Amino acid sequence: MTDHDHLIAMLNRLKLTALRDQLDSLIDEAGRQDLTIRDALALFCEREIARRDQRRIDISFGLARFPFVRDLAGFEFGAQPSIDKAQVREIATGRFIANGEAVLLLGPPGVGKTHLAVAIGREAIVIGYTVLFTPAMTLVAQLARAHADGRLEERLTHYAKPKLLIVDALGYLPFEPNAAHLFFQLVSRRYEHGAMLVTSNRAVGEWGSVFGDAVVATAILDRLLHHSHVVTIRGDSYRLREKRRSGLLQKTAPGPQSVPA
Ligand code: ADP
Ligand code: MG
Numbered sequence: 001m002t003d004h005d006h007l008i009a010m011l012n013r014l015k016l017t018a019l020r021d022q023l024d025s026l027i028d029e030a031g032r033q034d035l036t037i038r039d040a041l042a043l044f045c046e047r048e049i050a051r052r053d054q055r056r057i058d059i060s061f062g063l064a065r066f067p068f069v070r071d072l073a074g075f076e077f078g079a080q081p082s083i084d085k086a087q088v089r090e091i092a093t094g095r096f097i098a099n100g101e102a103v104l105l106l107g108p109p110g111v112g113k114t115h116l117a118v119a120i121g122r123e124a125i126v127i128g129y130t131v132l133f134t135p136a137m138t139l140v141a142q143l144a145r146a147h148a149d150g151r152l153e154e155r156l157t158h159y160a161k162p163k164l165l166i167v168d169a170l171g172y173l174p175f176e177p178n179a180a181h182l183f184f185q186l187v188s189r190r191y192e193h194g195a196m197l198v199t200s201n202r203a204v205g206e207w208g209s210v211f212g213d214a215v216v217a218t219a220i221l222d223r224l225l226h227h228s229h230v231v232t233i234r235g236d237s238y239r240l241r242e243k244r245r246s247g248l249l250q251k252t253a254p255g256p257q258s259v260p261a
Contacts, residue, residue: 007023008020008023011023016048017048017051018047018048018050018051018052019044019047019048022047026043026044026047029043030043030044056128057125057126060125060130060131061122061125063130063131063132064121064125064130064131064132064133064162065132065133065134066118066121066122066133067114067118067133067135067168068114068118069118070114070115070118070119070122071118071119071122072088072089072092072116072119072120072122072123074115074119075112075115075116075119076238079112079235079238079241080111080112080233080235080238081235082232082233082234082235083231083233084231087229087231088116088120088231090229091103091120091229091231092119092120092123093123094123094124094127094129096195096229097124097127097129097163097164097195099195099227100190100191100192100193100194100195100227101195101227101228101229102195102196102197102198102223102224102225102226102227102228102229103120103195103196103197103198103228103229103230103231104197104198104199104200104204104224104225104228104229104230104231105117105197105198105199105200105231105233106199106200106201106202106203106204106230106231106232106233107201107232107233107234107235108201108233108235108237109201109237110236110237110238110239110240111233111235111236111237111238112233112238113168113169113199113200113201113233114168114169114199116199116231117133117166117168117197117199118133118166120166120197121133121164121166121197124163124164129162129163129164130161130162130163130164131162131163131164131165131166132159132161132162132164132165132166133166133168134159134165134166134167134168135167135168135169136167136168136169136170136171136172136198137169137172137173139159139167139183139186140175140176140179140182140183142155143155143156143159143179143182143183143185143186144176144178144179144182147178147182152182152185156185156186156189159186159189159190160186160189160190160193160194161194162194163194163195164194164195164196164197165190165194165195165196165197166196166197166198166199167196167197167198167199168198168199169199169200169201170198170199170200170202170207170210171200171201171202171206171207171210172201174209174210174211174212175210175211175212176212177212177213179211179212180211180212180213180216180217180220181213181216183211183220184216184219184220187220187223187224188223191223191226192227196224198224204221204225204230207220207221
């Protein structure tokens with residue numbers, strides 16, 4: 001075995017894969033910069049750590065099941081003057097996740113609720129939190145099926161696990177009877193332990209009709225609003241605005257043929 005092969009074998013055994021893959025260029029770099037052994041070692045460690053961080057982020061992104069790739073930098077705040085940019089930035093620091101609090105993003109279709117939810121989820125992952133994104137309807141359907149199969153406990157545990165659970169598009173469809181109760185169980189389980197971010201096109205006052213049960217709705221809201229950050233977006237749909245710009249739509253209110261959320 002050559003010295004090189006021996007070194008590679010040791011790096012493999014230590015699972016220092018970034019060092020293994022970049023060995024020649026790292027050694028060149030250390031030589032070019034005339035690094036001391038201590039500084040060279042620091043450089044090597046930095047590269048290995050960077051690779052691990054990136055891999056953790058990639059895996060977490062996969063597990064989060066975001067519907068699309070969006071980030072805060074890609075959000076045009078100028079298009080939604082009703083949004084308090086400082087508040088969104090504060091939320092994106094992830095402090096609410098550390099505190100197990102709730103964030104509600106409310107507003108009509110197309111104003112960027114899902115975009116912001118994904119962007120905040122992305123920041124959370126980079127900081128090191130686990131995130132799961134789920135459309136509200138999928139969540140409720142999964143809980144109902146698990147309930148019918150006698151596996152509710154298992155499902156609740158699944159949804160209670162990530163540090164941040166994002167429930168998107170609550171209220172586009174009313175819940176089935178019994179679903180509100182299942183959702184309540186989830187909210188209770190996460191309450192003060194895990195953070196939730198909920199997006200909805202319905203004002204909080206309308207949630208009773210979404211859940212189909214005023215008592216359960218009150219209990220859910222009681223927990224969600226207890227430690228909460230509410231972002232209410234009042235504005236035009238970004239999608240329709242783009243269409244208007246390109247001349248596809250008149251400046252008047254959109255008709256029934258408008259793009260669904
Ligand atoms: P909502 O969830 O409120 O219905 P989305 O977040 O799905 O709206 O936004 C619809 C589309 O418009 C997405 O592709 C989103 O990235 C884009 N979008 C919405 N608002 C903005 C904005 N202010 N800046 C950039 N893109 C936006
Ligand atoms: Mg949406």
